[in-house]
Amino acid sequence: MEYETLILGAGAAGLMCAAHAGPGVLVIDHSRAPGEKIRISGGGRCNFTNLYAGPANFLSENAHFAKSALARYTQWDFIDLVERHGIAWHEKTLGQLFCDGTAKQIIAMLLAEIERAGATLWLQTTVTEVRKTDAGFAVTLDREGAREEIRCRNLVLATGGKSIPKMGATGFAYDIAAQFGLRVTETRPALVPLTFPEGRFSELSGVSLPVRLSNDRTGFDEALLFTHRGISGPAVLQLSSYWREGEDIAVNLIPDMPLLETLRTQRQSEGRRQLNTELSQHLPTRLVQHLSAHLLLTGRLADQSDKALSALVAALSEWRLTPSGSEGYRTAEVTLGGIDTAALSSKTMQAQAVPGLYAIGEAVDVTGWLGGYNFQWAWSSGHAAGTAIASGS
Incomplete structure (x- = not known):
């Protein structure tokens, strides 16, 4: 079977790409349902973007890489899409936007968009082999116990990172990138609770308060939550992306309090x-x-x-305080690091040395803050790749 474009991953970035990539698109995913991370996000209401999303809210070895995609498809563009589909939303705190209803509304919206675009979606489908051909790629799939080969001109890596493996997350995108000679930066759990030995704060489990949490590189003014394992809450999740093992952190328990x-x-x-x-x-x-x-x-x-x-x-x-570690990919909201942006075009998300190969979303070394930023990167990078494919650029 031949398609113009094969997108690996029916998450936020993959579905957004499919909606813009033009005719002849096939999206595959190994899950039973599309958009599983969308479904569980934001307590089931999906923190789908942030009013203040911009390059400063993202971590990458190349701090400038995300600028192009974020500028060409902004949070306002996605808000407009949400409103066109009649999805009611509200701002919670710090520019974080959530559905009034459920996250399933965002998934339904994206599925309606890919249906409108004429894309095909196959679920419970896994990749067993990827080969480069003169005309593009040959991808062997296992679908419902049967193998078949798909040939495509464009191949999009949208399978995300390693976070939340119980939902099927793997480093598959990194494996394919490495197969084609693309460097993968160090990957780590990010937006993740920090742990302490011997239940140090077990007697405080459930206690929460506003703090300023910082290290030598940055700081965040948000809530901290004590848990049986250690500390969590927005301030901790934010700082975890900037924390390394063995480092201590400073907790200001009385920020702005005289x-x-x-x-x-x-x-x-x-x-x-x-x-x-x-x-x-x-x-x-x-x-x-x-x-x-x-x-x-x-x-x-x-x-x-x-x-x-x-x-x-x-x-x-x-x-x-000196954390002993983090809860790891098991509870990490995202993966820090990924496919090296030096190997990709910031305008199209295409691999510089492998025409037709694209990488988008969490698979790429662009990691957002807590609060809707990672979804905005999914929308922006998916749009960048999709429109580039559709235009043949």
């Missing part, structure tokens, strides 16, 4: 109050109890000197 001034004022009016009782007015009680053993949060307010209060506030402003 705690020193407050404690001094309370010392004058409520001097008989216990220090830990006062701190529990500003921080979760269980956290204050946990910190008491380390920071000696004992005695009355009246007994605390200015120096002691200043030292306490400094300690709460920079609580140093």
